[in-house]
Amino acid sequence: METVYDLWFEREYPDREDTELHIGIYATEADAKRAIxxxxGQPGFRDYPEGFQIHPTKLGRTGWLEGFVS
Known part of the structure; x- marks a missing residue:
């Protein structure tokens, strides 16, 4: 299976809903770092640059195998 790099931005807040943004999926880690x-320097991102997260993942793999509570 081919590895791709899933880029997210996440920021937690104590008094409101957290921010979770799916930025994109990249062919290489270097591509994901270039996106970061x-x-x-953009508004919001520049205030919390440590919020970027790169998650290597395999194409064709189901990442969530259980149900959820709604």
Missing amino acids: ASLV
């Missing part, structure tokens, strides 16, 4: 570099 292009966004880190």
Whole structure:
């Protein structure tokens, strides 16, 4: 299976809903890092640059195998 790099931005707040943004999926980790570099100076992102997270994942793999409570 091919590895791809899933880029997210997440920020937790004590008094309101957290921010979770799916930025994109990239072919290489270097591509994901370039995306971060292009966004880190933008409003919101620049205030919390440590919020970027790169998650390597395999194509064709189901990542969530259980139900959920609604």
